[in-house]
Amino acid sequence: MSKISLAALLAGATALTSTAAFAQDADWREEVPVFRIGLLGGENESDRLRQHACQEAYLEERLGVDVELFPASDYAGVLQGLLAGQLEFAGLGSSGYAGIVLQDETAVEPLYTTMQIDGSLGYYSVMYVRADSDIESFEDMEGRTLAFADPNSTSGYLVPSYELAQEIGPLEGYFGETGFGGGHEQAVVAVLQGQYDAGVTWTSGVGDINQGYSRGNLRSMVDRDMLNMDEIRIIWQSNLITNGPRVIRSDLPQELKDLVMGAMMSLQTEDRECFNAINDGEAMGYWPINHEFYLPIINMRRELEGQR
Incomplete structure (x- = not known):
């Protein structure tokens, strides 16, 4: 997992934070002097760092410690970083969270999720082909090639492989070939370049x-x-x-967890531009959730891993 920090670029913002203002909270800041955020792979690394730089600055000001961004080349890098205690915080897909829980159910705590512009707390996996393809419907995909995004992606692998298997049976008996594009963005590019007939990715399914x-x-x-x-x-x-x-991470001080939760739940009103940048488009806001919210996905991943 590559490690790149933008903390130096934001030293000015950190310097504005008074040491005296945080004296009463010195204990947890000595324990966690750096708050490390994992960024899932799947798109250009420089784009990920640029989009999340505002979050780094925002949390540095509110936590009073250095915040660093750690982009991984794939989803597994972030999961491993959390499990190994090398990261404190990350945004995951439902399948990624399930993957951590199935290895260590006490490793992390889910804090909140994103609410779509229609008020829903969900999104969709979609299968796409090139517009000039002769594939007009899913039925035309028999014998064709399909690009999944990442083995730990919910919409880019877990859900489509599960739901499609219920519809058509074993995928290897239906598609000519399946593979992984290396991420959502890379899979789209692979389809556009003709390397695969179709791919799967995620979308809110609402809006234009x-x-x-x-x-x-x-x-x-x-x-x-x-x-x-x-x-x-x-x-x-x-x-x-x-x-x-x-x-x-579950083992972090409760005060830190509460500060992060409070700061991020206020992001959409305090810095709407940053909120949009780190959420891949427009959303209504954040919504508190808990472990039970993800039980259907956890059970789905457990079943698929049992079959393998």
């Missing part, structure tokens, strides 16, 4: 389809001029998937 909907990988790529929605056609959509959690 021509903009890639309100948020999700498609919206993020449209916003960065990497994709025009006229280039692809959506041929399949999953059932609603629980939005992924922001998690914090």
